[in-house]
Amino acid sequence: MAESGSVPDKSVQVKLVLLGEAAVGKSSVVLRFVSNEFQANKEPTIGAAFLTQKCRLEDRVLRYEIWDTAGQERFHSLAPMYYRNAQAAVVVYDVTKATSLEKAKSWVKELQRQANPNIVIALAGNKVDLVQPSASSSGNNSESEDEADDATATPGEAPSGESESLRQVPREEAQAYATEAGLLFFETSAKTGEGIVDLFTEIARKIPIEHILASTRGAGRAGPGANRAGVSRQEGGVNLEQGAKPKDACNC
Amino acid sequence: MTDEGAFDIVILGTGLVESITAAALSKAGFKVAHIDDNAYYGADEASLSLEEFIEWIHEDHESFSAFSGTYTKLPHARQYSISLLPFVIPSVGALISALIASGVSRYGGFQLVERVGIYDASSGAVKGVPGSKEDVFKSKDITLVDKRRLMRFLMFASGEFEGKPELEGREEMAFGEFLKTAFMLNDETIAAIVYALAFCFTVHDSTLRTLQRLRHYLRSTGRYGSSPFLVGHYGSSGEIAQGFCRTAAVAGGVYILGRATFSITHSDSRYTITLEDFPEPLTCRVLISAATHLPSNLALHQRYVAVSSPVPTFGHGMARCVAIIDQPLSFGTKARSTDEVTDAQTLEPLLDTGILVFPPNSLTASSTSATALVVGEGTLSTPKDRWILYLSMPVLPSEMHSSSPEIILTPYLTAALKTSRSPTPPVPLFTTFYLQNPLSTRRSESESDSGTCLVSPQLPIVPLPDSPDLAVEYAEAVFRKANKALLPDEECAQFWPPLEEAGAEEEFF
Numbered sequence: 001m002a003e004s005g006s007v008p009d010k011s012v013q014v015k016l017v018l019l020g021e022a023a024v025g026k027s028s029v030v031l032r033f034v035s036n037e038f039q040a041n042k043e044p045t046i047g048a049a050f051l052t053q054k055c056r057l058e059d060r061v062l063r064y065e066i067w068d069t070a071g072q073e074r075f076h077s078l079a080p081m082y083y084r085n086a087q088a089a090v091v092v093y094d095v096t097k098a099t100s101l102e103k104a105k106s107w108v109k110e111l112q113r114q115a116n117p118n119i120v121i122a123l124a125g126n127k128v129d130l131v132q133p134s135a136s137s138s139g140n141n142s143e144s145e146d147e148a149d150d151a152t153a154t155p156g157e158a159p160s161g162e163s164e165s166l167r168q169v170p171r172e173e174a175q176a177y178a179t180e181a182g183l184l185f186f187e188t189s190a191k192t193g194e195g196i197v198d199l200f201t202e203i204a205r206k207i208p209i210e211h212i213l214a215s216t217r218g219a220g221r222a223g224p225g226a227n228r229a230g231v232s233r234q235e236g237g238v239n240l241e242q243g244a245k246p247k248d249a250c251n252c
Numbered sequence: 253m254t255d256e257g258a259f260d261i262v263i264l265g266t267g268l269v270e271s272i273t274a275a276a277l278s279k280a281g282f283k284v285a286h287i288d289d290n291a292y293y294g295a296d297e298a299s300l301s302l303e304e305f306i307e308w309i310h311e312d313h314e315s316f317s318a319f320s321g322t323y324t325k326l327p328h329a330r331q332y333s334i335s336l337l338p339f340v341i342p343s344v345g346a347l348i349s350a351l352i353a354s355g356v357s358r359y360g361g362f363q364l365v366e367r368v369g370i371y372d373a374s375s376g377a378v379k380g381v382p383g384s385k386e387d388v389f390k391s392k393d394i395t396l397v398d399k400r401r402l403m404r405f406l407m408f409a410s411g412e413f414e415g416k417p418e419l420e421g422r423e424e425m426a427f428g429e430f431l432k433t434a435f436m437l438n439d440e441t442i443a444a445i446v447y448a449l450a451f452c453f454t455v456h457d458s459t460l461r462t463l464q465r466l467r468h469y470l471r472s473t474g475r476y477g478s479s480p481f482l483v484g485h486y487g488s489s490g491e492i493a494q495g496f497c498r499t500a501a502v503a504g505g506v507y508i509l510g511r512a513t514f515s516i517t518h519s520d521s522r523y524t525i526t527l528e529d530f531p532e533p534l535t536c537r538v539l540i541s542a543a544t545h546l547p548s549n550l551a552l553h554q555r556y557v558a559v560s561s562p563v564p565t566f567g568h569g570m571a572r573c574v575a576i577i578d579q580p581l582s583f584g585t586k587a588r589s590t591d592e593v594t595d596a597q598t599l600e601p602l603l604d605t606g607i608l609v610f611p612p613n614s615l616t617a618s619s620t621s622a623t624a625l626v627v628g629e630g631t632l633s634t635p636k637d638r639w640i641l642y643l644s645m646p647v648l649p650s651e652m653h654s655s656s657p658e659i660i661l662t663p664y665l666t667a668a669l670k671t672s673r674s675p676t677p678p679v680p681l682f683t684t685f686y687l688q689n690p691l692s693t694r695r696s697e698s699e700s701d702s703g704t705c706l707v708s709p710q711l712p713i714v715p716l717p718d719s720p721d722l723a724v725e726y727a728e729a730v731f732r733k734a735n736k737a738l739l740p741d742e743e744c745a746q747f748w749p750p751l752e753e754a755g756a757e758e759e760f761f
Contacts, residue, residue: 050358070501075530077507079293079494080301081359084486236474237485237630238364240348240357 011054011061012209016083018068019111021103026128028190029092030147033200038191057204064088064200083115087212088122088203095187098168101177102190108181120206122184124199125174129189131167180202257532258739259285259506261693262525264513265542267295268489268719269336269396269708271496272727273540275354277734278503280745285534286500287527288545291510293494295542297337297711297723299487299633301330302682305574308336309684314544314692320658325578328635328642330703333487334574335633337711338625338642339719340481343472347492348482353748356495362486363631367606368511369584370448371667372440373614378647380584380673381609383480398441403443405435409463410470423460424704427452428691436515447621448609451715452656453566453646455612461564469717473631481717483605483625485632493718516547522639523705538737539705540730543692546707556707557730563722566620570688571642573665579678580757581626581671583608604630607670607716611644615663620646622661623716624668641668641680647687651682659687688713706730706736 031037034053044070055062067086072078091107093100104123111121171187178185184202186194262283263274271293274286279627287457292298300308306323314338326332340345341362368381381387388402389594413419418434425433431442432595446452450466463492472480501507511527516539518524526533541547545552583606584714603626610622622645627633643661651660669677709726711719728747735744 046438067328070498071504072501072507075507077509079498081486081491081494081498118593170335237361238482240352240362240476 003066008119008137010208012092012212013064013065013068014207014212015065016081016088016090016135017115018066018092019073019104020109021097022074024092024097024100025096025190026090026092027068028070029058029090029124029126029188029199031194032190032193032196034066036103036193038193053200055200057198057201060209062206062207079113083111086115086119087207088120088204089115090122090199091183092124092126093174094127095169095171095174096127096130096166101125101169101174105177105239106148107182108183118208118211120184120203121182122186122199122203123174123178124195125171125185125187126167126190128194129191136207156164165212197216214238255535259283259534259536260283260539261538261734262287262523262534262536263540263758264288264547265509265545265708266290266293266493266497266509267542267544267708267711268297268493268496268723269711269726269730270295270540270738271500272350272724273501273708273734274505275356275496275503275748276727276731278500278505279354280520280731280735280750282734282738284505284506285506285508285533285536286497287511287525287550289510289512292490293497293509294336294490295493296544297335297489297493299335302326302332302334302576305334306333309426309686316686317689318652318657319684320656320686321573321682323682323684326461328638328718331635332362332576332638332640333491335487335498335634335642337489338482338644338716339568339721340491340625341488342469342717343480344473345468345472345721345730347720349527349746350724350727350748351492351495353751354496354499355751356492356625359498360491363485363605364479365456365481365483365605365607366479367582367583367603368448368479369582369606369608369671370418370444371608371610371614373611376667378582378608379416379444380582381444381644382502383449384470384478386478386593394441397721400440400556401435401437402441404657405437406432407434408464411467415561419459419463423458426455427459427461427462428455429455438501447611448607451609451623451717452621453564453715455544457564465715465718473660475646481607483627483631488631491611513545513547519520521704525760535675536626536736537704540708540734542708543707543710553734554705554707557709557726558735559709559726559729563712563718565714566651568690568713569647569652570713571643571645571647571660572688573641573657573661573683575665575680575684576641576682577641577643577669577678577680578637579672580604581606581608581668582673583624583626583671589657595639597619597643602628604628608668608671610664615667616660618651618660621646622664624664625716638681641665642718643668643690651689656685657687660683706737716751 020026028038030051034051050065050067053064055064089111093104093105108121111119175185186195186199188199260275261284263270263286266288276283276285288295292304299392308321309319368383369378370381371378382391385406386401388399408418422430423522428442428446431445450462470479511530514526514528516523516525522537523534523539524535525735535570554761580602582603603629608624610617620690625641625642629636643664645661647660668712672678691712708730711723731747732744
């Protein structure tokens with residue numbers, strides 16, 4: 001908005017939604033990004049409303065607000081609320097499971113139908129550690145992120161030279177699809193961290209921040225009382241928690 | 253648990269009451285499945301895109317009938333969020349507390365209602381209603397004597413009036429009569445208080461209960477701004493229901509939408525629910541159903557969760573209108589001090605959210621008041637330069653007999669459109685009229701503790717600010733009954749356990 005074109009020091013909030021078949025490692029990708037952790041045999045879906053993580057990029061700071069599906073995608077019952085205002089989406093599939101790419105494609109279609117037209121979509125082929133001969137050969141591959149897809153991931157039994165054979169989605173195929181559909185594309189491993197930071201940094205680069213700033217309503221639209229405590233960080237609306245009286249806000 | 257389809261509780265219907273119930277039960281640690289045969293969340297309180305709304309108009313509904321109007325699809329149809337239950341939310345109350353305590357407030361955005369106006373039948377003009385003591389003080393429309401009387405009344409109404417001499421013996425008096433005898437207010441001020449501050453439907457509403465509602469609104473003033481009321485983003489009611497459902501899901505609740513219920517059977521103290529197009533049946537110990545989703549074969553198990561409403565409810569139908577317009581309305585100017593007045597016309601920003609109240613007999617011979625709520629782009633419920641106008645008016649059976657929602661509401665729609673500042677009032681791009689049916693009479697409202705099919709109370713027809721808090725009170729009643737049915741020997745869990753802060757979040761807030 002400013003004529004200089006420079007973005008002020010303040011961070012820009014970006015809502016990012018995760019999509020993908022069950023057990024492809026959606027939550028693990030986020031966990032790796034947010035706290036640089038990996039949990040083997042993670043229970044399906046984390047119990048947090050959403051996670052936040054800052055991402056610094058040259059002169060701008062983005063604050064990702066990352067929404068997990070909370071399992072609502074399982075029976076196609078994701079609420080429109082989930083897609084609303086999302087500026088970015090990461091659609092995850094599992095490189096060792098061909099059907100998960102098909103599922104990813106249908107999520108991309110759903111996003112193009114439901115989400116805001118300027119949304120930045122990244123396709124992430126996760127669990128790439130399982131198909132890399134060197135890095136994981138000394139141990140076993142048992143830390144496949146979920147038990148549900150064990151059938152494809154025969155842990156520990158694959159000799160290192162053959163681990164490439166676990167791969168069911170060739171990199172070239174996914175890349176070709178991503179290019180055609182206009183998506184960013186990365187192969188990632190939540191387990192080793194490979195590709196994770198690149199994924200979120202590249203999304204940050206692609207987000208039209210100036211557009212977000214311009215479309216974010218200034219306090220002027222908030223009506224009477226806009227300058228008082230309780231006006232939210234976003235959209236000039238009311239932040240219920242900020243305006244709460246002390247007796248309600250105290251957690252002790 | 254090995255059996256994936258086994259739940260403690262299955263809830264049928266994703267209306268506001270059921271969604272809040274689902275969130276509370278999931279957070280309390282119960283295993284919950286939440287089902288709706290609609291493909292959308294919110295049931296009779298959904299927020300729909302224009303496309304969905306048009307589809308909805310053409311479907312059959314237990315709670316709505318007598319549809320008419322011109323409903324053609326408009327450009328950017330998906331950017332509209334049309335609420336099936338338009339309401340405003342008092343800034344202090346059960347819903348706001350529940351939104352904060354459950355963490356749902358993080359998902360949704362809210363906007364202050366900018367303006368409340370009242371239609372003056374004698375002049376045909378709209379006057380801004382002072383919403384607070386400051387407004388009264390600043391107002392140029394009120395004489396000094398009336399100002400003093402009004403201030404005295406507002407002090408009384410926002411305080412502990414129970415047992416005060418002004419009220420003694422007048423608790424059941426019609427509220428307007430009370431204002432006249434106890435505070436000697438003039439008729440115009442009385443109309444503003446009865447209909448535009450207390451949102452009474454009729455002149456007969458009793459004094460004590462109206463005063464209690466009014467106190468609730470007056471105490472909501474100033475919490476988030478000068479207006480006591482908020483409107484939720486994206487169609488409010490349905491978005492709030494979605495927020496509670498997401499919270500339920502985050503706590504482990506399972507969501508299945510858009511599947512018809514094929515059958516529900518009961519044996520060995522478990523219910524088995526078979527859904528169409530769904531691989532495995534679900535089983536549960538306690539079934540909770542919205543009255544409109546009630547399976548007919550379980551009459552013996554049904555237990556209607558009884559609630560005592562603190563709010564006067566209207567026992568008949570409500571005529572409703574949804575219109576989409578492309579010019580802002582004004583609903584009167586805000587009360588200002590004299591030196592500000594000169595700038596009022598030029599500086600007043602376009603009205604984004606506002607309420608216009610028509611006292612009874614304003615335009616037609618009617619015993620009830622009509623209310624218009626307008627919401628614009630600021631509530632993220634419309635595309636740019638479009639506004640949704642919701643009109644509602646309670647109707648008596650005799651009026652419905654000889655008339656239709658369209659005939660009843662058209663004069664009010666016309667008057668609301670005339671508040672536009674442009675020389676020619678806007679012509680709605682889309683209009684629909686319909687009737688919200690009165691609640692079905694409740695069968696077997698038993699208070700026995702034996703039944704395990706709980707029927708959640710249906711939201712009655714109440715004034716514009718009252719359904720949100722009522723929904724939470726109803727949900728809490730169902731929550732307690734379900735707790736008791738599942739854990740009869742234990743103390744009931746807290747309605748909202750303290751929020752656990754996610755570690756990753758703390759750093760940045």
